[in-house]
Amino acid sequence: MTLDPAFVPDPTIEVVTVSKWFGQKVAVSGLSCSFGPGVTGLLGPNGAGKTTLLRMISGLTSVSNGKITVLGKNPRTDTGLFSSMALVPDEDAVYGDITGRQFVRYSAALSNVEERDKPEEVLSIVAMGDAADRSIGGYSKGMRQRIKVAAAIVTDPDVLILDEPLNGTDPIQRAHLIALFEGFGEEGRTVIVSSHVLEEVERVSKRVIAIVDGRLAAAGSVEAIRASMHDIPYVVRISTDAPRKLGAALFASSAAVSITSTNDGISVSTKDITTLGKDTPRIASDIGARITGFRPQDQSLESVFRYLVEGR
C-alpha cells in the first residue's frame, strides 16, 4: 500500500482535517498532513495559510476544527511541549533595545537551558558572534533572522518551525542557514521551513507540502510537484514583427496547443513551456521573423498552485 505523500510513516506532527477561520475568512480548510524527522518545506503563495498553520502547530493559535498533535501532545494546552519545540516567526519577534547576546541568553533562560556555553555556541553557529553585543534595533533584516534562529536553536529543540526564515537574507547568509537547517534535519529533528519561493524550498528540503487558499495543493518530493506543474497550460505572449507568419509556423511545434494572433504578436497556449522556449527562436529564424519579447502570462506561483488545487 502506498502512503499518501501528504503523510509520513513516523510522524512527530499530525494535522488532522484542521480548519481555521477568522470571522468570515477561512484561513485553513480541512487540511490533513503530517511531518516527521528531516526537513519539510511548507510552500505556498502569500496568504495561503502557511503562517496560520505553523501558528496552530506551535499552539499559538487555536484550531477552529480538527486536531493537531506534536510529539503526541496538544500544543495548545501542554506548555511542557515547548521544551522540545521552537518557532522562528515571520515577524520581528525581537526586543529592539537589547543586544543579540542578551536576547539569546534570555531565550536560554526562559527555556531553562542548563548548558552555560550554549548561547555562545549558537551565536557562533549563526555567525553572529561579532555582532552579538550590538543592539538588535540596529540589526539588518538578515541579522534579525539569524538572531531569531539562534534564539530558537539555543533550546536544542526536537521540533523546529521556521516561518519564512530566509526572508531578507543575502545569498551567503541564505546558503549558511540552508546548510544549518539541513544539518538539523540530518540529526533527526523535525524541521519545517515555510516559503513562498519554490526554488528556496527546493534547496532546503526534499519533501514539500504545498498549500494555497488554506487547502492542500500538493505534497511529496519537489520533483513530483514540478512534474505536476508541467501539466499546467501556460499562456505565453510572443512579440514579433510577423505575428501571422510566426503563428502559422509555430503550429509545427508540438508544444503549442493553441495560438491567437494580434497586430503586434501572438499568444500561445502551451503545456510545455521549456520546449516552446527552445522551438520559438529556431522557427522564427527559419521564417525570418524577429522576436522582441517572450513573456509567460499569469505564471505566478499563486496561479500555479491554484491550478494544482483545482486539479486535485
Added chain:
Amino acid sequence: MRPLSALFVMSLRQALPVKRTIILVLIQLLPALVYLLSTQNRTDAAALESFVAIGASMLLGLAVPVVAIVLGAGALGAERRDETLSFIAMRPIPRFALAGTKTVAAIVAGTAIGLVGALALGVAHVTQYGNTSLITGIGLAVFITTALYVSVLVPLGFLTDRAVLIAMVYLFIFEGGVVSALPALATISPWRIGLSIFGAVASDPPPIIDDLLGSLTPSAVTPLLAVIVTFVVSVALTTLMLRQRDLA
C-alpha cells in the same frame, strides 16, 4: 525558578526604560512640589491637612494611578503589540506563572516609582514639620494603589489596545467626578482603597481624610484583602485569556 526570574527581570527592564522612568519619576515628584508650595508658614495641623488633601490625594489619586495604568496595560499588551508574545508564550512555563510573573513585575516597577513620590512627599513634610510618622502609611498606600490598578490593567491591556484610555476615563471621570459626588461608590475606587490604609496606619490623621474616603473607613486589613483578591482574579483572568485567545 530560573525561567520565571529571567522573565521577571526582563519585564522590569521593559517596564522601566531610562527615558520613561525619568518621566514617571518626575510625575511622582509633582505632589511633593505642590505640597511644599502650598504649605509655606502654616501651622502643623494645617500642614497635616494639606499633606492629605493636597499631597496624598494628588499622589494616590493622580500620579500613582497614571504610572500603574501605563505599566499594567503594557505588561502583556506591549508584548502583544510588539509581536514578542510568541517568544515568551512558547516556553515550558505554565500560563498562570507567566501571567503572575508579568503582573508582579508591573506591581514592583510601579511601586518602586510610586515610592519615589511617597518619599519626596514625606521628606517635604519632615523638612518643614519634623514628623516622620506619615512616610510608612503613604508608602503602604502607594503599594496598595499600584497593586490594584496594575491587577486590573494587566488583563485589560491584554484584551484591548485602548486599555490606557479606558482606565484614564475611569480615573478622571468616574473616580474624579462620579465617586466624589456619590461617596457610596468609593469601594470601587482603587486609590481611595489605598488611602484607607494610610488612614489606618498614620497616627491621628486629619478629619479631611473621611471626606476623601467617602463610604470607606480607614483599615489596614480591607485594602490588603482587596489586593489579594484582585491579584488572584487578575491572574486567573489573564491565564484564561492566554489559554483561550490566539496569541498573535
